[in-house]
Amino acid sequence: MKIPISQRLLCCADQVAQGARVADIGCDHGYLGIWLLQEGRASYVVASDLREQPLQKAVENSRLFGTSDRMEFHVADGLAAVDPDSVDTIICAGMGGDCMAHILEQAPWVRDPRYTLILQPQTSGNDLRRYLGERGFSIEAERLVRDGGFLYFTILARFGGGTPLSPGEQYLSKQLLESGSELLPEYFDRVINALTKTVEGIRRSKKEHEKLSYFETALQELLEMRKQYDSP
Ligand SMILES: C[S@@+](CC[C@H](N)C(=O)[O-])C[C@H]1O[C@@H](n2cnc3c(N)ncnc32)[C@H](O)[C@@H]1O
Incomplete structure (x- = not known):
């Protein structure tokens, strides 16, 4: 069996x-x-x-x-x-x-x-x-x-x-980007949406957050990677 x-x-x-x-x-x-x-x-x-x-x-x-x-x-x-x-x-x-x-x-x-x-x-x-x-x-x-x-x-x-690895690479590695997976656009959307919510939530709370700049950098890198992915 x-x-x-x-x-x-x-x-x-x-x-x-x-x-x-x-x-x-x-x-x-x-x-x-x-x-x-x-x-x-x-x-x-x-x-x-x-x-x-x-x-x-x-x-x-x-x-x-x-x-x-x-x-x-x-x-x-x-x-x-x-x-x-x-x-x-x-x-x-x-x-x-x-x-x-x-x-x-x-x-x-x-x-x-x-x-x-x-x-x-x-x-x-x-x-x-x-x-x-x-x-x-x-x-x-x-x-x-x-x-x-x-x-x-x-x-x-x-x-x-x-x-x-840079903050962005920690969320989406070069190797994953190079995998050519047809699921990459969906993965990009999910990660970018999650990071956007995290960054907006921290900013709204107006409290100090030790990882805010890490999340912001990761998000900026992901947005740049997505731009290059969409128009190589
Ligand atoms: C959600 S299950 C995943 C099972 C299987 N690997 C899979 O992917 O379907 C997670 C398992 O990891 C075990 N686990 C959690 N921490 C662990 C650790 N430090 N060492 C060994 N096993 C651990 C849990 O007891 C549980 O059985």
Whole structure:
């Protein structure tokens, strides 16, 4: 029996190299790892989650779908239980970008170009891109996907060669712009609308806000990127 996975998780799975040894951090039900093994894309999966209950569900699912012989399971915070020598690919999906940055920061061993990082934040993507740039990770590619009325982006990153990103690039990276995705106009609209509301809200409140100039700069950059995108 094949496990069904969402378009959003498929977008992560598509970026996994053939034969990869994967750590799925925040695995929840374990669907992604099971799919990767069933498809023969991954050769081994370490499934880890902060909470016992979802992890037990992942264990049950792996039995049900016949992949438990190529999986190991841990209840742990972030990468704490992962043996660095057992994996070459780290996936984090469905958490906030700030949480992912924290998870990477707690595991200095990921600062090694042999690890491929596949990151799909639900929120705070700007914080995650800022972190990656500041810590020297380079974004190799980004992809957009629509699932259930939402747009998600998936970052493929690796340690080495990364440099700090501007506020605008933290919201929309060069790699996402170069992806040529047909969803880019909608992504632009969503980000520009959200930033406009944030900036207007802060200005209306007339209170000091330490991040006002950061949001203003990001918005200006996004508007400029959009102009160039529309008339290259
Ligand atoms: C919304 S689910 C996403 C599940 C799956 N990765 C996906 O994208 O469909 C987020 C999962 O991350 C787990 N989680 C949150 N913080 C975590 C951490 N610091 N370390 C490991 N797992 C974490 C939660 O327990 C939850 O099961």
